[in-house]
Amino acid sequence: MTTTATLRPDCSKCFALCCTALGFTRSADFAIDKPAASACPNLAEDFSCAIHQRLRPRGFRGCTVFDCFGAGQLVSQHTFGGTSWRQNPASASAMFDVFKRVRQLHEMLWYLEEARRRTFDPGLASTAAHLAEQLAAIAQGDAATVLGADVETHHWQVRNLLMEVSEEVRASYGAEGHQTHDGGLQPGADLMGADLANRRLCGADLRGSYLIGANLAGSDLAAADLLGADLRGANLAGADLAKALYLTQPQVNAAEGDGRTLLPPELTRPDHWLRQPGTRVPG
Template identity: 50%
Template sequence: MTSSGSAPESADRADERTALRADCGNCFGLCCVALPFAKSHDFAANKNAGTPCHNLQEDFRCGIHARLRDEGYRGCTVFDCFGAGQKVSQITFEGVSWRERPQTARTMYEVFPVMRQLQELLRYLTDVLDLPRAASVHREARRARTGIELLTRAGADELLAADVPTIRADVNTLLLKASELERAAAVPGRKKNHRGADLMGARLRNADLRGANLRGALLVAADLTGADLRAADLIGADLRDARIEGADLRGALFLTQAQLNAARGDTATRVPHGLDRPGHWSAR
């Protein structure tokens, strides 16, 4: 097994990944307006969908961005739009905000979650193209990626009419194939299958989870300290408050920045190439 678990990215793929990261400077604060949240451990107040958060400033920036966790808005720090915000703002609505054209606000808010789902699928398909052992599905992944990318550049009406559940199901079939190919070659032999398992608070310290299937697993507050998660499939796994201090996540499949942000790691946690070590993680 290589240290990264994936082949070096091409310049084009690096550009594709950049486009799948949130660019708040080119967004009309859509996650702060379109989405609702309820007062809880993750949010300090209630907010209805379509109502601007009281922390949103006139320039569409967050007034407490540097203090979100301290101010009780931890949920904001683990949300990732996968670049949907800037695409809706600058492409779908051609750079004209809901403040400048209030009559478009409702449609803009409805398009945003659709775009986010499509951008998330683009992110996973981009991941597939970086899996050398899944080369047999690369052509299909490129075809799917091209089709979804074209859809994300369509008008608001076409986006709202898109059959996203069907698109997601088709892509998921492809992702499963890629995952099975990559994990079988990277970690020969029998591997743990915890797909969709309730592992909330589970004691998995120093567990050998190489190549494991953890798709959709509930790992909230699980103790994964020192666990070996290389080449494990983590798509959709809930890592909120999971302890991953000293864990090895190199080459983990379909892991996102939001999942890392939700977990509790430290400087000894081995993070996959292309993802950032969260600033709130502890030192060791």
């Protein structure tokens, strides 16, 4: 059975697939251009990052935001049997493609596990568990199984379930009445730089919203749907996200918080929040 523990990255068991399979463009998040399917120049021979402790000051903030949802170690140790792309260069292309696909599957598994836990409807919980079993079976299959899967169909099925659970959970917190001077809190809203500090945002539907640089300090986001919301640079100081819906580690990593910010128990407080690595925040 897939749990949130198996959906967390373990870089010690991965062949640095995020540093090789994925490409990035020079920007505020990355100091250089790097094509996909090529090793980052900061990659050491043992697959560790030579500047891991200095990524942000060296201009690689994007690396500190990324999370593979445990896909790296599964593909490295299970799918390809512990033989790295350096040991077998002919496997590199397939390994990188499988990694990208498994990451998508694992991200969906993360959301399904939360939906299963949060729903009040036994039928929806059963559907979430069934979908999770299907996706886990694909992710744990061989390379051909992973690459041959119809991921788009699974995305559609998972999305519909997540929305149904969201409506149910948000309604239990009173989802109506959320208004801002920017036209209201709604899916996909442009809330970049918005001042939403010290607000009761319980049950708000912020799915896919642009909250880049928004001020959410001191706000209560219990049951707020944050699926796909862009939280880059958002101020979460003192905010309560312990019961936020569909919040992920990459979103938290991209935001700014402090010692008072409350997160779900399955998420970790980022290093750049001036806390010790690995500190967990109670839910």
